[in-house]
Amino acid sequence: MTGQDASRAERLQAAFLVAPAVLVLAAVALFPILAAVWLSLHRSILVFGEERFIGVENYAFLLRDTRFLTALGNTAYFTLVAVTVELLLAMPLALLMNRAFPGRGLLRASVLIPWAIPTVVAAKLWAWMYNPDFGLLNQLWPGRDVNWLGTPGLALHAAILVDVWKTTPFVALLLLAGLQGIPQDLYKAARVDGAGPWRVFWRITLPLLSPALLIALLFRTLDAFRVFDAIYVLTEGGPANTTETLSIYAYKTLMRSGNFGYGSTLSVVTFLCVVLLALGYLRLLGRSGVTR
Amino acid sequence: MRSVPTWLLTAALLTFFLGPFVWQVLTSLRPEAELTAPGLPRALTLEAYRSVLGGRPFLHVVLNSLVVATATTISCLAVGASAAFALAKLRFPGRSLLLGAALAVSMFPPIATVSPLYLALRAVGLRDTLGGLVVPYATFALPLTLWLLTSYFRQLPDELYRAARVDGCTPFQAFRRVLLPLVLPGLATTGILVFIFSWNEFLYALTFISSPGKRTIPVAISLFAGEHAEPFAEIAAASILATLPLVVLTVLFQRRIVSGLTAGAVKG
Numbered sequence: 001m002t003g004q005d006a007s008r009a010e011r012l013q014a015a016f017l018v019a020p021a022v023l024v025l026a027a028v029a030l031f032p033i034l035a036a037v038w039l040s041l042h043r044s045i046l047v048f049g050e051e052r053f054i055g056v057e058n059y060a061f062l063l064r065d066t067r068f069l070t071a072l073g074n075t076a077y078f079t080l081v082a083v084t085v086e087l088l089l090a091m092p093l094a095l096l097m098n099r100a101f102p103g104r105g106l107l108r109a110s111v112l113i114p115w116a117i118p119t120v121v122a123a124k125l126w127a128w129m130y131n132p133d134f135g136l137l138n139q140l141w142p143g144r145d146v147n148w149l150g151t152p153g154l155a156l157h158a159a160i161l162v163d164v165w166k167t168t169p170f171v172a173l174l175l176l177a178g179l180q181g182i183p184q185d186l187y188k189a190a191r192v193d194g195a196g197p198w199r200v201f202w203r204i205t206l207p208l209l210s211p212a213l214l215i216a217l218l219f220r221t222l223d224a225f226r227v228f229d230a231i232y233v234l235t236e237g238g239p240a241n242t243t244e245t246l247s248i249y250a251y252k253t254l255m256r257s258g259n260f261g262y263g264s265t266l267s268v269v270t271f272l273c274v275v276l277l278a279l280g281y282l283r284l285l286g287r288s289g290v291t292r
Numbered sequence: 293m294r295s296v297p298t299w300l301l302t303a304a305l306l307t308f309f310l311g312p313f314v315w316q317v318l319t320s321l322r323p324e325a326e327l328t329a330p331g332l333p334r335a336l337t338l339e340a341y342r343s344v345l346g347g348r349p350f351l352h353v354v355l356n357s358l359v360v361a362t363a364t365t366i367s368c369l370a371v372g373a374s375a376a377f378a379l380a381k382l383r384f385p386g387r388s389l390l391l392g393a394a395l396a397v398s399m400f401p402p403i404a405t406v407s408p409l410y411l412a413l414r415a416v417g418l419r420d421t422l423g424g425l426v427v428p429y430a431t432f433a434l435p436l437t438l439w440l441l442t443s444y445f446r447q448l449p450d451e452l453y454r455a456a457r458v459d460g461c462t463p464f465q466a467f468r469r470v471l472l473p474l475v476l477p478g479l480a481t482t483g484i485l486v487f488i489f490s491w492n493e494f495l496y497a498l499t500f501i502s503s504p505g506k507r508t509i510p511v512a513i514s515l516f517a518g519e520h521a522e523p524f525a526e527i528a529a530a531s532i533l534a535t536l537p538l539v540v541l542t543v544l545f546q547r548r549i550v551s552g553l554t555a556g557a558v559k560g
Contacts, residue, residue: 007383013463014384021375021434022390028409028431029397035408093305101298109546111309116542118492120510121531125316128524136315139330165312170553177554226401229494233514247403254407255499264407271404278399
């Protein structure tokens with residue numbers, strides 16, 4: 001650039017410009033994570049004003065806590081099933097939105113509505129449809145009075161359906177962006193070579209879409225793993241804790257029981273799970289980036 | 293794909309994604325006595341809307357959400373824009389570290405920060421205030437803001453910045469007078485996404501706010517309780533009212549939102 005002084009002045013101004021963002025991220029995001037780890041090493045009951053250091057005792061208790069193991073299992077199951085179904089549904093939706101046909105604009109605007117509305121509203125809306133007495137779903141299946149949200153085994157799947165409804169559009173839009181990045185020449189060449197639509201899909205679309213697919217998978221997995229809003233509104237973790245996820249269990253321990261020590265332990269463990277998942281995906285992404 | 297007619301697939305997908313929403317609109321328009329009747333409503337009424345807007349402090353709740361979402365959007369853009377400009381156009385050490393850290397923060401599960409933030413807000417007297425929501429909202433919307441705005445600033449040619457410097461602008465003046473006006477569309481896109489995020493946030497609002505008068509829309513709707521039975525029509529009316537601004541925003545700025553969402557994700 002224009003010399004040593006100018007670039008030093010520029011660095012100084014740069015530091016000045018990024019300082020607020022760095023400070024905010026450090027103070028309100030990074031520091032609380034460290035504070036949560038510190039809290040998790042304490043026995044801390046808010047209403048009793050009790051707080052003392054107990055080391056890793058909370059973590060030792062975690063391994064014996066069957067409710068924690070159930071919550072971990074529920075969260076993993078919710079994440080795995082929801083994300084898989086979302087990808088399988090989003091794929092045809094994205095392929096459809098990528099085609100020129102009358103009504104494409106309507107479709108694109110419509111799918112954004114589930115994405116835009118608050119998760120709480122989405123959950124309330126589905127809770128009304130799941131209502132065992134007057135709900136739409138039981139009206140459509142006359143004679144079968146299913147208690148969607150009150151039956152263990154069924155309730156978690158009902159929550160998964162709400163998540164699928166709410167977030168499939170987002171996944172589809174990510175995939176659509178990926179589809180639009182695939183050069184049209186490749187499709188023309190394939191057609192000239194006489195490849196059928198399925199062959200084109202497996203040999204061209206899917207491989208070239210894999211980075212977008214992986215990114216959608218990463219975002220959705222991390223998001224589904226911290227699921228809170230929908231389940232809190234639908235079931236609060238019931239019936240019999242069969243829909244209780246890690247976030248719900250941690251929330252109840254913190255805010256209902258006022259147990260900030262063990263509640264923070266659950267929060268920290270949720271955080272660590274997310275970190276592990278993210279690292280796994282980033283390795284996958286790195287590998288797919290190398291092969292391209 | 294060819295074997296399934298396009299119109300059939302479109303109709304099925306539209307039914308799945310719009311159906312529940314349409315059903316909610318119909319529920320909100322049903323007369324109380326007809327709520328339990330099966331099938332389509334035989335009569336429509338605005339009674340539930342009248343009751344939501346009249347008897348309960350719902351307008352107050354909408355106002356709370358509006359204040360929090362607007363304050364979050366403004367502070368997020370103010371903090372984010374200058375940093376994004378520096379990340380895109382200036383040379384300084386630690387640029388990719390900052391973007392990486394922002395990405396990491398965007399992946400934090402909110403539950404992980406709830407307990408310390410609760411104690412910190414309580415210590416500084418911000419618990420149970422709308423301001424106490426703006427601080428964490430702006431922080432957790434900042435990563436998306438940084439990534440999006442940095443990519444918008446990067447799209448502007450470097451020559452613009454250099455020319456402004458040659459003309460005697462300091463980096464900050466080049467940012468304020470030359471580059472910032474050019475990323476206004478990007479600023480708008482980012483602002484819409486941040487606004488929607490804050491409008492919809494639930495966990496912090498549920499945890500940090502205890503006075504009913506300070507609740508935001510998602511919390512108010514989740515706790516909506518009647519005197520006797522659950523008032524389904526009123527819940528439906530309240531959720532339609534709360535969602536309407538978002539639906540209008542989404543339909544109007546559909547293209548922007550989609551480009552922002554996918555840029556934010558794909559560049560990540």
